[in-house]
Amino acid sequence: MPRSVLIRIDRMFDLKPEFLQSVSNLEALEHRLAEDLSLLEIPPKEWVPASEYEGARILDVVIIGAGMCGLVAAAALKMLGIHNIVCVDRAPKGLEGPWVTFARMETLRSPKQLTGPALGLPALTFRAWYVAQFGTNAWEQLGKIPKNQWMDYLIWYRKVFALPVRNLVSVMNIEPVHDDLLALNVIDSGSGKAETLYARHVVLATGRDGLGGSYVPEFVESVPRKFWAHSADDIDFDALREKRVAVVGAGASAMDNAATALEAGAAKVDxxxxxxxxxxxxxxTGIASQGVVQGFAGLSDEWKWKFLEHTLGAQTPPPRDSTLRVSRHPNSRFLLGTAVRGMHEEPESVVLKTSCGDLEYDFVIFATGFRVDLDRRPELVKFAPFIRFWKDVFTPEPGMENGELASSPYLGADFEFLERVPGSCPSLRLVHCFNYQATLSHGKLSGDIPAVSDGGRRLARGIARSLFVADRETHFANLVAFETPELLGDEWTDAAAAIADLQRGAAE
Structure with missing residues (x-):
């Protein structure tokens, strides 16, 4: 927006000078980013041949999910000249991912200086975006990144990279058309229209529950839902005012949900x-390095399992800030050494049966994580019987068994699913698992902020390689047909004429 226009808007709405300056500085950052991209020739020209199926143009890649991982995947593909792509997300614009929905922390856990999804571009970092609007002093005083501000940054990221996203679109299923083509049946909840998208590759950027859903103990499911929720559910915390609330779990989401209930006026939270x-x-965190980021995928299966089994066995502590957010309330309690063994309904409450006796509450929140359950993912119904999991190919040493790791998909080098039985579903290689469940195969590249750019680039390079190999005949034909000369024939003296001149000179 030109400065003159901003001044006119200022006069109309009496906007503060600081606001005008922040807008101007953000525009300057966007110009800087555009110049950097131009200098690097990003994005390069499109090189993937266009194709159609039954009159519809085939998309090179459909990315399911437009949260952080989906946006990074789309940006990394564009940076390699793959333009015929789209992200689809069932959420409204601005509500993609967990940041302003079920993520109930106040700030991110990751340190503010991490470059995250910036893909090696300084002007695309959160720091550059923040400083442009609030200044260097504000950056230096900032502790950790407020989660809502991180969402604002991702919205800007999507805008400045002009990433193609379709919101309010749900994928109902994916099925193979043939070995090299997939059909996605989708519904646009905004218009109510159903349609079929054809794609050469599909990326599942579907988050923490991307291959299943939330997990609660089996005994919970028989209790009416008015008495309990999972920590990832849409919870009406205002309804918990003056209520007795229990939160089962000790991770980050447990603390954040407990704190939210306390701040909403719960009578007590255990x-x-x-x-x-x-x-x-x-x-x-203790071994975070580029060695881990780049090297984990090169480990043997035994060593990958060893690293992850030790990490999961130790468990990740909740953030200190989140824990203090709970403990500062005098009506909160930490009931350590208390295992939940059952739950039943009373007329107006529920009772948790625990190793320390029965405990009565008005509402219980289960922060008990997620599990792989392909039956809960309609987009994978056609492929579920063919997917190879770690339990199909690897047996850990005694004492190192782990059900969560065993149910992880055993992925290929480009995050692609592999067949449990070779040859049983050739099109499975076209579906890429770019979410949390890829961790055992690739390390933490597709769920957390620190190394998401490395994950996006690895994914994009693999898809680019696959597309080129698949189109090799077309690319070779283009090579053969290429006839644009660099030399025009007037750059040198005619050899025959030169020899004749030499011979005449010798004769004379």
């Missing part, structure tokens, strides 16, 4: 924690 003490050390 943290029901099976362990006798809270975990205190974040193991993977």
């Amino acid at each position: 943290m029901i924690i099976r362990r006798k003490d809270l975990p205190r050390i974040n193991k993977f």
